[in-house]
Amino acid sequence: MAQLNVAIVWFRRDLRLYDNPALVAALNSARTVIPLYIWAPEEEGQFQPGRQTRWWSKHSVMCLAQSLEQLGSRLVIRRARESVEGLKAFITETGAETVFFNHLYDSISMVRDQQVKDDLRSNGILVSSFNADLLYEPWEVLDEQQQPYTTFKSYWDRCLAMPYAPPLPLPEPTGPLPAVPEHYSSMSVHEVDWFFTREQEASTEALTHRWDPAGSAAVARLEAFLEQGLPSFEHDRAKTDRESTTMLSPWIHFGLPSFEHDRAKTDRESTTMLSPWIHFGSISVRHIYYRVAQKHAEWQAAGRDKGRSCLDFLQQMGYREYSRYLAFHFPFITERSMLAHLRAVPWRLDQDAFKAWRQGLTGYPLVDAGMRQLWSMGWCHNRVRVVASHFMVKHLLLPWQWGLKHLWDCQIDADLECDALGWQYVSGCLSDAHPFSYMIDMEQEWRRFDPDGHYVRRWLPVLSQLPNEFIHQPWAAPPEVLEDAGVELGFNYPWPIIAPDAAKEGVALASAVVERCAPSSGSSGSSSGTGYSLTPHKEPYRPPTDPSLMSSFLAASQLEPSSWRDKLPPLYIHSATGHPLSIRHSAQQRPMWGPSMQQQDGTGFDHMGRFYGLYRGRMGQQQLLLGPAAAAAAAGAKRGLRQGSGGSGELSGGTFAGGDGELSYSQIDSESGDNGAALMEDVSSSAAGSQELRWQQQQQQQQCEVEVEDGDSELLPGSGSGKRFKLQQQLGAGAFGVGGSSGGGRAESSELLVVPSVSAGGSVGADGLLAGGGFGGRMRFNAAAVAVGDDEDADMMDDDYEEDEEQQARRYYAGRQMHGRRFAARPAASLSTACSHFKGGAGAGAMEDGAVESIGEDDVMQQVEQQQQQQQQQRGDEKLLLVAEAARLQDLQLEASSRPRQ
Numbered sequence: 001m002a003q004l005n006v007a008i009v010w011f012r013r014d015l016r017l018y019d020n021p022a023l024v025a026a027l028n029s030a031r032t033v034i035p036l037y038i039w040a041p042e043e044e045g046q047f048q049p050g051r052q053t054r055w056w057s058k059h060s061v062m063c064l065a066q067s068l069e070q071l072g073s074r075l076v077i078r079r080a081r082e083s084v085e086g087l088k089a090f091i092t093e094t095g096a097e098t099v100f101f102n103h104l105y106d107s108i109s110m111v112r113d114q115q116v117k118d119d120l121r122s123n124g125i126l127v128s129s130f131n132a133d134l135l136y137e138p139w140e141v142l143d144e145q146q147q148p149y150t151t152f153k154s155y156w157d158r159c160l161a162m163p164y165a166p167p168l169p170l171p172e173p174t175g176p177l178p179a180v181p182e183h184y185s186s187m188s189v190h191e192v193d194w195f196f197t198r199e200q201e202a203s204t205e206a207l208t209h210r211w212d213p214a215g216s217a218a219v220a221r222l223e224a225f226l227e228q229g230l231p232s233f234e235h236d237r238a239k240t241d242r243e244s245t246t247m248l249s250p251w252i253h254f255g256l257p258s259f260e261h262d263r264a265k266t267d268r269e270s271t272t273m274l275s276p277w278i279h280f281g282s283i284s285v286r287h288i289y290y291r292v293a294q295k296h297a298e299w300q301a302a303g304r305d306k307g308r309s310c311l312d313f314l315q316q317m318g319y320r321e322y323s324r325y326l327a328f329h330f331p332f333i334t335e336r337s338m339l340a341h342l343r344a345v346p347w348r349l350d351q352d353a354f355k356a357w358r359q360g361l362t363g364y365p366l367v368d369a370g371m372r373q374l375w376s377m378g379w380c381h382n383r384v385r386v387v388a389s390h391f392m393v394k395h396l397l398l399p400w401q402w403g404l405k406h407l408w409d410c411q412i413d414a415d416l417e418c419d420a421l422g423w424q425y426v427s428g429c430l431s432d433a434h435p436f437s438y439m440i441d442m443e444q445e446w447r448r449f450d451p452d453g454h455y456v457r458r459w460l461p462v463l464s465q466l467p468n469e470f471i472h473q474p475w476a477a478p479p480e481v482l483e484d485a486g487v488e489l490g491f492n493y494p495w496p497i498i499a500p501d502a503a504k505e506g507v508a509l510a511s512a513v514v515e516r517c518a519p520s521s522g523s524s525g526s527s528s529g530t531g532y533s534l535t536p537h538k539e540p541y542r543p544p545t546d547p548s549l550m551s552s553f554l555a556a557s558q559l560e561p562s563s564w565r566d567k568l569p570p571l572y573i574h575s576a577t578g579h580p581l582s583i584r585h586s587a588q589q590r591p592m593w594g595p596s597m598q599q600q601d602g603t604g605f606d607h608m609g610r611f612y613g614l615y616r617g618r619m620g621q622q623q624l625l626l627g628p629a630a631a632a633a634a635a636g637a638k639r640g641l642r643q644g645s646g647g648s649g650e651l652s653g654g655t656f657a658g659g660d661g662e663l664s665y666s667q668i669d670s671e672s673g674d675n676g677a678a679l680m681e682d683v684s685s686s687a688a689g690s691q692e693l694r695w696q697q698q699q700q701q702q703q704c705e706v707e708v709e710d711g712d713s714e715l716l717p718g719s720g721s722g723k724r725f726k727l728q729q730q731l732g733a734g735a736f737g738v739g740g741s742s743g744g745g746r747a748e749s750s751e752l753l754v755v756p757s758v759s760a761g762g763s764v765g766a767d768g769l770l771a772g773g774g775f776g777g778r779m780r781f782n783a784a785a786v787a788v789g790d791d792e793d794a795d796m797m798d799d800d801y802e803e804d805e806e807q808q809a810r811r812y813y814a815g816r817q818m819h820g821r822r823f824a825a826r827p828a829a830s831l832s833t834a835c836s837h838f839k840g841g842a843g844a845g846a847m848e849d850g851a852v853e854s855i856g857e858d859d860v861m862q863q864v865e866q867q868q869q870q871q872q873q874q875r876g877d878e879k880l881l882l883v884a885e886a887a888r889l890q891d892l893q894l895e896a897s898s899r900p901r902q
């Protein structure tokens with residue numbers, strides 16, 4: 001029984017009361033038990049929680065606090081830069097004799113927890129830690145040589161055959177918990193600076209409509225899934241040879257070969273969607289495991305054989321276990337490939353392509369829909385994640401570490417170990433992954449996982465009118481079909497960023513490089529598992545900034561980066577006129593794996609060329625600034641412009657002021673147009689001395705001329721933002737939606753032609769690019785599609801949104817009216833409502849103040865028809881003009897990018 005006076009239970013990602021061994025142990029050991037939560041995001045280094053995760057952290061801590069209060073206890077919440085410091089201070093304050101916590105397995109946490117243990121123990125404090133996160137601890141599952149397994153199958157087979165079952169979930173403590181003395185102060189949940197800025201917090205509000213972080217919601221979801229989802233959760237696998245009765249699945253009998261594969265459909269909720277709760281520990285994996293077991297027993301008793309489904313579902317949980325297993329035994333998996341030679345992949349460091357991917361502007365609808373869903377709700381189906389990440393790594397040849405960090409920033413279930421496992425798999429970095437040369441067949445993917453295009457229609461409304469046949473390949477549709485569907489490739493939806501053949505060629509070349517670095521002849525990692533000894537990879541963890549790493553691989557391959565880069569095919573396919581839209585490769589000043597540079601003030605470049613300064617500055621100020629745009633980044637940070645670094649900030653802060661030095665990962669970070677504009681303004685002025693900026697200004701000048709040709713020049717404001725926006729628009733680079741929001745904010749009180757679209761772009765950017773946020777010349781239309789309407793239209797952000805043809809036509813045509821400041825819509829007030837519903841208040845405001853001409857609903861269709869006729873006449877000429885201009889500006893850009901930079 002309790003022998004000590006005061007014990008601390010340190011909650012981290014185990015935010016529940018049941019099946020919490022640390023809590024139970026504390027209750028058994030001390031008379032006073034103080035539940036403690038320390039918010040110290042800075043110590044996570046480059047893997048600080050992203051926006052969505054911050055929202056979830058806040059709410060699930062709130063839920064935990066409520067649960068504790070219901071049992072008579074109290075959660076003490078503290079803020080610290082480093083947990084160990086917060087913990088030590090609290091121990092001094094309370095005189096606690098012992099600390100309990102549950103294990104985490106990512107490298108940052110493992111190092112920190114070890115430090116905590118050493119530190120506290122050396123001061124005479126008892127420290128105990130437990131497994132609350134896994135079925136089996138990583139050190140329990142080893143091969144005959146007591147080495148870790150390095151293929152999932154061998155690992156999971158061993159788990160299934162373990163001689164003892166996973167621990168049973170512990171029950172929630174009953175009865176009142178010991179009271180926490182009042183004098184131990186705590187921040188309230190609302191006092192904690194969960195977010196970088198208030199704007200960022202506001203931008204997450206929509207998540208409240210989609211997610212309920214309470215543990216009870218997770219349990220309810222699980223129960224619903226057990227009834228409806230699990231019975232058909234069958235994997236497409238032929239006969240299994242795993243017929244053995246195992247400890248993990250003694251209740252499962254196999255023999256249900258099925259091709260049903262219901263869970264693989266992306267357009268319905270066929271999986272549990274439990275990942276965020278699981279990540280935060282609001283639901284216990286052991287609870288899930290034993291509920292599945294129970295359900296299976298019930299089915300069996302009823303004569304229903306659902307063993308295959310149960311096992312397949314458990315296998316998904318197994319992947320999660322495996323991710324921790326690998327992270328524990330190979331802590332570098334978030335940074336480096338497991339297979340050594342895969343570290344020599346000749347990545348393309350193309351920031352433009354990376355941006356297009358992030359923003360769902362690749363021209364491949366399944367990929368784009370996935371990226372937009374991910375951005376909007378922080379989650380998407382595993383298959384979509386596989387397709388999108390595969391596309392990034394293979395088609396675009398972008399480094400998987402970029403993708404990992406991006407998903408880390410925008411997923412609501414962001415989980416470092418799972419994230420790393422996913423990327424290592426799709427990139428062929430694991431010995432049981434497909435070889436690097438493998439490419440998934442995109443057509444097969446969509447035919448299999450979204451055959452009717454429901455998923456794409458939902459997340460890419462701009463394509464919603466396309467017939468099924470072309471919904472996944474709009475580029476193949478005849479012009480009249482596109483016309484009827486309102487799709488203008490290169491304008492309101494991009495051309496494919498890369499042609500399939502070019503992608504294949506790129507992968508083949510890259511594979512050839514990789515092969516030369518392979519330790520033995522044969523393929524680069526084989527699914528047979530016969531491949532490579534992993535012994536050399538079990539090096540002690542080294543910080544990723546070690547410059548010797550990549551140079552040794554390059555030396556091994558005897559290739560200089562430039563030599564392979566030149567051989568790669570053009571990245572972009574041709575525009576409507578046959579001009580190569582972009583053959584440029586980002587003229588990076590720094591190689592991805594170059595040495596890190598640290599300056600005296602703690603800022604510097606990391607190994608991927610990212611500018612950082614966050615960890616020593618005010619929270620979040622510089623963290624996400626990318627690369628060589630040091631001047632812009634530093635200036636932005638000085639001015640506290642993390643605020644504006646979301647969406648619009650990215651476009652402006654990076655592309656505008658720093659060329660290829662952009663805000664990489666925060667991208668469409670849901671900031672309002674105002675903030676984006678602020679960033680734009682400040683960055684442009686503060687970086688005014690840079691050569692890059694001069695070039696940009698030159699570009700703007702060019703742009704002004706374009707505007708004159710359009711007859712709209714008098715509408716442009718003085719600053720660069722609107723112009724830059726237009727420049728992008730002309731280029732058809734498809735990079736805005738969010739970029740739009742910067743212009744929108746900027747143009748607030750002007751009568752800029754692009755105001756309505758831009759403003760709406762801001763709205764959209766804030767909540768997930770539903771209507772595309774705009775690309776190219778027809779952004780106005782897209783934006784209008786979002787902005788127009790009342791609450792009913794606003795509802796289109798909701799999951800269950802469906803609109804009929806009439807609605808779509810209305811949105812579409814009304815959107816057209818935005819051209820030339822005739823914004824045909826409901827009265828401005830309702831516009832404002834609609835936009836603020838999309839968290840685009842700033843944009844909406846701009847519309848009201850500036851260019852919106854409110855007209856009655858009845859006038860819409862009539863005006864639409866007139867407008868449409870005019871536009872039809874103009875369209876051909878307009879297109880030609882834009883495309884020609886795009887080509888001209890591309891040339892300029894190419895020329896500029898080949899100039900030496902500062």
Ligand SMILES: Cc1cc2nc3c(=O)[nH]c(=O)nc-3n(C[C@H](O)[C@H](O)[C@H](O)COP(=O)(O)OP(=O)(O)OC[C@H]3O[C@@H](n4cnc5c(N)ncnc54)[C@H](O)[C@@H]3O)c2cc1C
Binds near residue numbers: 271316318320383414
């Ligand atoms: C590139 C990439 C990045 C990923 N990043 C993450 C991430 O940050 N966080 C995350 O939780 N998952 C990640 N996954 C894995 C997977 O996509 C999600 O776990 C899954 O989509 C969550 O949906 P669900 O809860 O409905 O899964 P279900 O199919 O219902 O599975 C139940 C649980 O099993 C676990 N799980 C399922 N599939 C996997 C998998 N392939 N790998 C690891 N665990 C799995 C999850 O905890 C999940 O909640 C990533 C996958 C890829 C390809």
